[in-house]
Amino acid sequence: MQQKDVLPMKPEPTEKRAATTAPLNITGSEAVIRSLIAEGVETIFGYPGGAIMPIYDALYDFQDQVHHILVRHEQGATHAAQGYARTSGKTGVVFATSGPGATNLVTGLADAYMDSTPMVCITGQVAAALLGTDAFQETDVIGITMPITKWNIQVTRPEDIPGAIAKAFYIAGSGRPGPVLVDITKNAQAAKFDFKYEKCEYIRSYRPVPVMDKDAVAEAAELINSAKRPYILCGHGVLLAGAEKDLIALAEKASIPVASTLLGLSAVPVDHPLYVGYLGMHGNYAPNIKTNECDVLIAVGMRFDDRITGDVSAYAKQAKVVHIEIDAAEINKIIKADVAVHADAKTALQALLGLVKPAKHDEWIQGFREADKQEEEKVTKKELYPTEGGLKMAEVVRLISERTEGKAVLVTDVGQHQMIASRYYRFKDPNTNITSGGMGTMGFALPASMGAKVGTPEKEVVAVIGDGCFQMTLQELGTIYQSEIGVKIVILNNNFLGMVRQWQQLFFDKRYSSTEMVNPDFVQIAKGFFIPGRKVTDRADIAAAVDEMISHKGAYLLEVVVEKEDNVFPMVPAGAPIANIRLE
Amino acid sequence: MQKEYTVTVYTEDRIGITNRITVIFTRRGINITSLTTAETEIPGVYKFIITVLSEKAKLEKIVGQIERLIEIHRAFVHEEDEVVYQELALYKISTKALQNGNIEQLIRENNARILTLTDEYFVLEKTGHQQELIDLQAKLAPYGLIEYSKSGRVAIVKWSRRFHDHLKELSALRPDNLKEAKYGNAEVSAEEESI
Numbered sequence: 001m002q003q004k005d006v007l008p009m010k011p012e013p014t015e016k017r018a019a020t021t022a023p024l025n026i027t028g029s030e031a032v033i034r035s036l037i038a039e040g041v042e043t044i045f046g047y048p049g050g051a052i053m054p055i056y057d058a059l060y061d062f063q064d065q066v067h068h069i070l071v072r073h074e075q076g077a078t079h080a081a082q083g084y085a086r087t088s089g090k091t092g093v094v095f096a097t098s099g100p101g102a103t104n105l106v107t108g109l110a111d112a113y114m115d116s117t118p119m120v121c122i123t124g125q126v127a128a129a130l131l132g133t134d135a136f137q138e139t140d141v142i143g144i145t146m147p148i149t150k151w152n153i154q155v156t157r158p159e160d161i162p163g164a165i166a167k168a169f170y171i172a173g174s175g176r177p178g179p180v181l182v183d184i185t186k187n188a189q190a191a192k193f194d195f196k197y198e199k200c201e202y203i204r205s206y207r208p209v210p211v212m213d214k215d216a217v218a219e220a221a222e223l224i225n226s227a228k229r230p231y232i233l234c235g236h237g238v239l240l241a242g243a244e245k246d247l248i249a250l251a252e253k254a255s256i257p258v259a260s261t262l263l264g265l266s267a268v269p270v271d272h273p274l275y276v277g278y279l280g281m282h283g284n285y286a287p288n289i290k291t292n293e294c295d296v297l298i299a300v301g302m303r304f305d306d307r308i309t310g311d312v313s314a315y316a317k318q319a320k321v322v323h324i325e326i327d328a329a330e331i332n333k334i335i336k337a338d339v340a341v342h343a344d345a346k347t348a349l350q351a352l353l354g355l356v357k358p359a360k361h362d363e364w365i366q367g368f369r370e371a372d373k374q375e376e377e378k379v380t381k382k383e384l385y386p387t388e389g390g391l392k393m394a395e396v397v398r399l400i401s402e403r404t405e406g407k408a409v410l411v412t413d414v415g416q417h418q419m420i421a422s423r424y425y426r427f428k429d430p431n432t433n434i435t436s437g438g439m440g441t442m443g444f445a446l447p448a449s450m451g452a453k454v455g456t457p458e459k460e461v462v463a464v465i466g467d468g469c470f471q472m473t474l475q476e477l478g479t480i481y482q483s484e485i486g487v488k489i490v491i492l493n494n495n496f497l498g499m500v501r502q503w504q505q506l507f508f509d510k511r512y513s514s515t516e517m518v519n520p521d522f523v524q525i526a527k528g529f530f531i532p533g534r535k536v537t538d539r540a541d542i543a544a545a546v547d548e549m550i551s552h553k554g555a556y557l558l559e560v561v562v563e564k565e566d567n568v569f570p571m572v573p574a575g576a577p578i579a580n581i582r583l584e
Numbered sequence: 585m586q587k588e589y590t591v592t593v594y595t596e597d598r599i600g601i602t603n604r605i606t607v608i609f610t611r612r613g614i615n616i617t618s619l620t621t622a623e624t625e626i627p628g629v630y631k632f633i634i635t636v637l638s639e640k641a642k643l644e645k646i647v648g649q650i651e652r653l654i655e656i657h658r659a660f661v662h663e664e665d666e667v668v669y670q671e672l673a674l675y676k677i678s679t680k681a682l683q684n685g686n687i688e689q690l691i692r693e694n695n696a697r698i699l700t701l702t703d704e705y706f707v708l709e710k711t712g713h714q715q716e717l718i719d720l721q722a723k724l725a726p727y728g729l730i731e732y733s734k735s736g737r738v739a740i741v742k743w744s745r746r747f748h749d750h751l752k753e754l755s756a757l758r759p760d761n762l763k764e765a766k767y768g769n770a771e772v773s774a775e776e777e778s779i
């Protein structure tokens with residue numbers, strides 16, 4: 001094992017050194033670990049099993065360089081890797097074994113693919129000679145994950161391992177990021193070869209950095225300069241490109257109001273004077289209705305999800321659309337762009353900034369504030385400052401927002417609590433909103449919060465979770481305890497699958513088919529994992545409980561019993577024009 | 585409106601690429617009516633020629649999603665008049681039919697040719713557009729057609745020159761770092777190392 005010291009294997013080795021050092025004769029398994037270290041990997045979320053045992057054995061010798069977090073279910077590993085990637089900006093890494101280990105990755109891969117999250121999953125596979133024979137724990141993970149990965153590959157020889165891993169990291173992290181899966185047969189893990197690692201920097205059929213059309217930028221600038229009612233929609237692409245400041249600079253220069261998609265949240269501080277709120281089915285009133293009043297719509301790094309557009313035939317018909325997007329397949333997919341800027345958000349926004357003229361649109365912006373008043377009157381006041389009845393999700397979220405000064409990483413699950421948290425948490429810093437947007441994966445938050453905390457240990461990480469969601473992945477409390485991950489878990493418990501119940505109430509004549517939950521004692525469950533917690537049912541106790549949670553060092557679970565049959569408003573009924581947004 | 589379109593896709597040579605392409609049609613419930621694939625004049629670059637009955641707007645989105653795949657160079661949708669194309673059919677017919685003088689005339693008139701002849705059967709070949717091949721099949725039926733087999737479409741794009749120049753430039757670039765691995769050929773990898 002002396003060989004280990006021959007290669008420079010610190011988190012940031014230069015590929016040149018790795019390339020010029022004499023090759024090491026090592027097993028495929030050791031090559032996996034050394035390749036990961038060469039890519040700067042410090043944390044792996046995973047779960048061992050038969051077909052990946054040689055890799056785990058190799059990992060044993062590198063524990064001082066790579067931290068492996070043993071999850072309780074492979075799905076948890078994928079969500080943790082997503083949370084890690086979204087807060088740290090690095091590629092999340094997952095290990096799983098063949099067969100069921102690999103199939104358990106499917107939900108997380110699909111989620112990461114929809115939400116453009118860089119992730120590399122390495123799965124063990126039966127020996128190459130057994131492929132296709134229905135061997136024990138053999139599954140065609142390449143076939144299964146083909147439509148939900150940005151790329152995947154099966155490696156059957158050790159000498160292909162470094163190249164496959166190099167490509168995997170290059171693909172996962174470049175262009176529009178996404179998940180990649182590398183399936184390595186057991187024989188390739190065991191056999192020895194001369195290891196040499198070279199980072200991948202190009203693939204001839206893959207152009208992650210588009211060549212920006214300067215004429216398109218000029219046209220976009222012209223449209224913006226001539227606009228009376230310009231409007232920016234800020235998507236996840238802004239955060240992925242690290243273009244928050246550029247977006248704000250553009251908005252400020254030409255005085256353009258900015259709304260955010262669900263995944264674009266936290267790119268612009270909620271208290272910024274030009275920030276007008278959150279878009280979509282349960283977003284704010286003003287940003288939704290104003291989409292149909294603006295004259296130039298500037299969509300940045302977003303893909304016009306149906307939760308945002310509602311009925312596309314009635315979406316922003318009056319507006320000229322400027323679409324800034326790194327993924328060419330998203331341009332004109334849903335909404336026809338009058339000017340398409342095929343580029344990374346940062347590159348495009350910087351180019352635009354130079355061409356856009358200073359302007360004032362006070363009256364237009366004032367219109368948002370007027371509309372806000374309606375939402376405040378009909379929705380927000382009642383949600384934030386109720387005087388009677390059970391606790392409201394919104395008041396709990398706002399309290400957490402105040403106590404963390406909007407600076408915590410907010411990890412949300414899927415459903416009513418997610419919409420409420422996205423509406424009422426007042427984000428201050430970029431990349432502090434972690435949620436499952438495109439897939440809407442229940443059970444996402446608890447494992448994602450672990451990754452988010454490991455990715456940014458200096459930050460407070462608060463997971464806001466519904467009672468239904470929590471029970472989908474609660475086994476990860478074991479991981480939180482074992483790996484001492486200090487996440488704050490808030491369960492907003494309404495004893496219902498609340499969002500489905502809301503739809504049943506509004507669209508299915510209150511026929512509450514299989515949505516009521518008989519729940520366990522969540523605090524007691526946390527105690528079983530040695531995680532302290534508290535249950536709150538009264539408004540009078542909530543502030544003290546949130547303070548206790550925030551001041552507690554280490555993981556903590558706060559269960560808040562909230563109003564049982566509460567609805568999230570505003571609401572755009574699915575498939576309806578956004579003009580049909582309901583405030584009550 | 586539904587029409588027949590030709591979709592061409594230029595790809596790297598990689599296991600599973602057919603799956604990756606076809607699944608994108610499958611997702612939108614579009615049936616592929618024919619698929620032909622072979623290496624192009626540029627070594628290592630493959631061309632898929634796919635015919636589908638669909639709508640242009642839909643296909644343009646599909647082509648965008650195909651191009652998003654890592655190992656795809658480019659993908660295009662073509663109208664009927666943008667491509668020169670042919671299909672090939674083979675017809676196996678009982679040799680007894682040759683005793684009927686009319687069949688020889690039929691073969692000549694349809695520009696078909698006999699590929700092979702045995703005591704029992706002969707095999708006829710014809711290239712043309714789909715409808716011509718189907719028409720010939722109908723005409724041959726009375727003579728004792730035993731089996732009929734038709735290829736997918738082979739097409740040349742009329743305006744392909746610039747794109748093919750681009751592909752040639754590409755071929756000067758080293759294929760990705762796993763190329764040599766797939767062939768397990770030490771010589772290939774040594775050569776590519778030196779580029």
